[in-house]
Amino acid sequence: MGTPGAELERLVEIMRRLRAEGGCPWDREQDLRSLRPYLVEEAFEVLDEMDRVAQGGPWQPLCEELGDLLFQIVFHAQLASELSEFSMADVSKAIADKIVSRHPHVFGEKRADGAEQVLANWAKLKAEEKKRKTGSEGSVLDGVPTAAPALLRAERLTEKASRIGFDWPDLAGVRGKLDEELGELDEAIASGDRDAIEHELGDVLFSLANLARFIKAPAEDALRMAIRRFTTRFQHIEGALRAEGVPFGEATLEHMERHWQAAKTREKALPPPTTLPRAPLSTVRLRVPDLAAQRAFWDALAPVLGWASPRSPPDHASYESGSLRLDFLAGAAAAPSGALVLILEAPSRRAVERLGTWLQTHQPGALGEQSPGRLTFRDPAGLAWEYATPAG
Known part of the structure; x- marks a missing residue:
């Protein structure tokens, strides 16, 4: 690699x-x-x-x-x-x-006691850089794109302001501000004044974004996940109604609500992953009796598959698909016939046809079974391979 x-x-x-x-x-x-x-x-x-x-x-x-x-x-x-x-x-x-x-605490002599000091130092260094370039320190709020999603922008603006100390001292103050803004929104709704409602709703959303920053649960991410849950649940409702034969648009609210609650129950029954999958299969290492023959075969085959042949030691022959690496090593017999079949996913039926044509032309003895979207072949080590589309 x-x-x-x-x-x-x-x-x-x-x-x-x-x-x-x-x-x-x-x-x-x-x-x-x-x-x-x-x-x-x-x-x-x-x-x-x-x-x-x-x-x-x-x-x-x-x-x-x-x-x-x-x-x-x-x-x-x-x-x-x-x-x-x-x-x-x-x-x-x-x-x-x-x-x-901007990391003098890593690459220089300065010290930083915690992430908050790192952010404060970052703001100062950024202001110094801008002053050297333009003659002015500018605003600490500079650098947040105006085209960014509004919730994201609100959170980034309050985060930048906090770097120079403009922030609530604790969570209680942030939460209290949200309650205050919700009260003002209720008053605006009661008044029926459209401009006032928009104004106060904006303040509520801004306060929510600030609360999200304070509790380290980004508002944009939280809303995106809520949208995903809504989409999944609503599509469950649609599927359930179709299964019941309910005509499109004719279900009652109560009927849809029952399916909504069922979707939520099913969702909660599936516990979230406790760990993330961090160890996918990355390399298959196989010993073969005749490395030279194996290398000659795969050096020619790899370009047909769209694989790369990275530089490897003399006693290795390596090939990469982008997500998988094959390492052939000299020194031992391959697996007995039928004991091991290695399956490669083909991007399309056309790719399977192309490989079949190549094998028929250059390695006719290696080609095994062939059908639309699938073929099998054996390499010089006797290893069995299947090349097939997901639908196979």
């Missing part, structure tokens, strides 16, 4: 070729304006996978979405490089320099 630096350089070179003469027509047409929606979309897809991991889901999809987001950054840096504005190296250097300068 390559180093982060080497893989990033490879990605930068891929991006350069996509944009170069004779590269990809779509990539060559893009500019900063056209790429904006893709950047936002990829960021939200990363957030979706983070939520799934938090609920006990696998990590590999998050890795893939982070890669998609990184590609957007590399794409923007390439556009800037073509105009001689800055390069990906400049982007990496700028953030590295910034992180080092």
Whole structure:
């Protein structure tokens, strides 16, 4: 497996070729304006996978979405490089320099007693940097995007203000402020004044976001999880009504409420994961009697599968799919016939057909059974493999 630096350089070179003469027509047409929606979309897809991991889901999809987001950054840096504005190296250097300068308690002589002092020091260092660049310290609230979701923005603004001491001394004060704002909202609702209602509702939401920050339960995340629960429960209602044959839109509120409560009960019956899955299968290591023959076979097969062949010691032959690594080692017999079948997931039926054609042409003796979306083959070590789509 390559180093982060080497893989990033490879990605930068891929991006350069996509944009170069004779590269990809779509990539060559893009500019900063056209790429904006893709950047936002990829960021939200990363957030979706983070939520799934938090609920006990696998990590590999998050890795893939982070890669998609990184590609957007590399794409923007390439556009800037073509105009001689800055390069990906400049982007990496700028953030590295910034992180080092804002962590003097790690990379310098300063000490920091706890996270709160780290944040306070960060605010001071940021203000000093801005003063050197612009002549003014600016506002401690600078840097929160105006286009960010409102709840997220409210929380970040109060968090930034707290770095210079503008904060409630304890949770009781924050909770009391929320009660005060709810009382004022009730008065506005009673008055029927639409402007007053909007004003006071905004204050309530802002107070809730501040409370969320104080209790370390981000409001944007909490609301997103509530939306997910609502969606799951409501879809349960829809499915139950369809199963009962209730015509669309004709169920009573009481009928739907019964199914809603059933969905909540089912939800509570499934305990949340106590641990997250942090040990997925990453490497399969197999000993084979003839490593040279095995290497020759898999060196030719790997590109057909879309796998990489990383550099390995002489007594290893290694191949990677992105989520799985195969290591073949010299020195022992392979498993007896039929004792072990290794199954690889194919991305499409076309991929299965392509592999079948390759095997028929280059390794006809290796190909076994073949049907739409599935085939089997054996390698020189006698190991049995199945290559199939999920629907197989």
